[in-house]
Amino acid sequence: MIHDRIAGGPVPVTIRAMESTSVPSGGSSRREATRQKLYEAAVTLIAEQGFSATTVDEIAERAGVAKGTVYYNFASKSVLFEELLRHGVGLLTASLREAAEQSDRDGGSKVDALDAMIRAGLGFIARYPSFTQLYVAELWRTNRAWQSTLMVVRREVVAAIEDVLREGVAAGEFSDEIDVPLTAAALVGMVLVAALDWQAFQPERSLDDVHASLSRLLQGRVSGSRTA
Amino acid sequence: MIHDRIAGGPVPVTIRAMESTSVPSGGSSRREATRQKLYEAAVTLIAEQGFSATTVDEIAERAGVAKGTVYYNFASKSVLFEELLRHGVGLLTASLREAAEQSDRDGGSKVDALDAMIRAGLGFIARYPSFTQLYVAELWRTNRAWQSTLMVVRREVVAAIEDVLREGVAAGEFSDEIDVPLTAAALVGMVLVAALDWQAFQPERSLDDVHASLSRLLQGRVSGSRTA
DNA sequence: AGTTTTGCACTGACCAGTCAGTTCAAAAAA
DNA sequence: TTTTTTGAACTGACTGGTCAGTGCAAAACT
CATH class of the missing domain: 1.10.10.60 (Homeodomain-like)
Incomplete structure (x- = not known):
């Protein structure tokens, strides 16, 4: 239980992919x-x-x-878990930021970038549903050993969205009245819960379909006149 | 057992337990x-x-x-937990339905009803943050003893929202293109995550404030011209 | 070549401690 | 009296973590 022995040489762990990359290839010992x-x-x-x-x-x-x-x-069960968390969220944020950048490169607006991120988020959750479940389940717990890791990792995700929101506000594309941190959190929640429900209860639906529904909700076409 | 709780330390989240509701008169043995x-x-x-x-x-x-x-x-630890789950969700759905009915009685539109439910949801989470944490953490787990209880209970909550959405569609207030189940899930997620973040990271903000931000997001004024 | 050594990665029986659940006689309400 | 609570002892199964030992492939040596 008590580790008096301090890890002499913290081994730089290079984590590759989450799921087996059918190619062991070189370098992987x-x-x-x-x-x-x-x-x-x-x-x-x-x-x-x-x-x-x-x-x-x-x-x-x-x-x-x-x-x-x-x-x-791994030094312990919780260390294994922490490294798992870090790795997974690393993949997610990379995917989100990549989506936003790609949208920018294509000359899209910030709304487009946000939309691309939602799609990327849905894609990630569809690919790694287990990781997402695990993340949601642990995120708001308190008094846990990996509390700090969780905070760091949460900040990464939310920051990726906040950045795009702020850019949109700066560009006059979004209302400057929006509450950036809260809106970012709400968007994360929207995608998270919608995607988990999708996976759990309507797995036969396509990503496009789900994405379209969320876009509609986000763009306020829910409370509006019937669209043509 | 080890009780290394740090006394008087900074409490990250002030968790209020589920206090007795407005004096349940009957059966108070x-x-x-x-x-x-x-x-x-x-x-x-x-x-x-x-x-x-x-x-x-x-x-x-x-x-x-x-x-x-x-x-x-209680017969066992899990029975205690299951009854806790049922009890808590009972309170939540009652609160949601009551809010919608009150809005209807006041002659509000379905958008108003939805807004009232969001407010009621935020209020519930603010009052019972622990219960909410626990609910979110367990909702998407599989292979658990109380799986069926969880499903029943989830259905109750989502159904309350779906009902209002359907009524809104029927009344021509909402687009008939919306995906009712998915939108309901997304709304739950939006409120859930926004509220938990509020409680955990900006507890000093008022319910009105948070509610206003979410309303703005829902009504699509995020991606729109700056409001006057 | 053939032989021996090295040390990394892995093994699985084992240990000390923990936990849910039981039991029950006695006490305290009601 | 009857119902409810107490509190401590006990059990049997389970758990995180340990450690002496194994397998083996690449070096080192002869």
Whole structure:
């Protein structure tokens, strides 16, 4: 329980992809492949059952390795979880920012950029539903070991959206009366919950379809006259 | 057990337990009062730590009750949790439906009703932040004992919103192109996440303030010309 | 070449501690 | 009296984490 021993050399962990990138390719040592398997096993189990209810034995079994291997690769159960969080949110923010930049490059407006981000968010959630579940479930918890990691990681996501909102306000495209942080949070929530519901209850629907519904809601065409 | 709670430290989120509602006159036996105390204790602990990480001993201690009392009043830890869930969502849906009905009685439009529900939702979350945390954290989990309870309870909430949306569509107030279930889910998500962020990161803001921001977002005045 | 050594990655039985749930005699309300 | 609560002891299963030992492929050596 108590680690008097300070990790002598914090190994720079290079996390690759979340799901198996069918190509082990060069550079990936045996260890790296094992880490990958552990991430994949952990993300689904924790999404389903929660962190505390998921045992290290389960993770090891699912990954097809011995329990000791988990502790050979990660200092503790929570460290494994934290690295999983960081990695996943890294992918998400990269995807969001990339979408916004692409929209800008195409000469789109900031509304277009926001729309592109919503689409990117939906795409991410569709690709990594387990990670999203896990993130939502842990985000507002307090008094947890990885509280600080969670805060850092949340800030990254929200900031990506806030940036676009602010640019839009500066460009006169959005009302300058909007509350940027709150609106960003609300948008995250809208996409998050809509996407999780989509995945959970109407998985047969297409991304385009869901995206269109959310765009409509966002652009205020809900409370308006019937569109032609 | 280890109680390393830092006394008097900065409390990140002031969590108010589910206090007794406006004096439930009937059935207020001694047992009922004990149950209430147990709900209050359980809701905060589980919101903070999650179900699995919360022990029955902790709940009993927090409620100021012996452990045996917990098992005298509830068959098991998960039964306690399920009843807590049902109780809390009952309060929420009642609040939402009451808000919509009140708006109707005042001769408001369906947009007004929706707005009133958003306000009611924010009010509920502000009053019972712990319950909300707990609900969000468990909602999309799978393979859990209380899965069915959770589904029933979710349906109640979403249905309350869907009803108003449908009425609005029928009255020609909302576009008939909107996707009612998805829009309802998105609205829930918007309010949920915005409110939790409000409570966690800007608790000093007023409900009116937050409500105004969300109304603005919903009515599409985000992407529009600057309002006068 | 063939042989020996090195050390990384992995193993799984094991340990010390924890937890949900039980039991029950006695006390305190009602 | 009857109902409800108490509080402590107890059980049996489970859990995070440990550690002496294994396997093996690439070096080092002869």
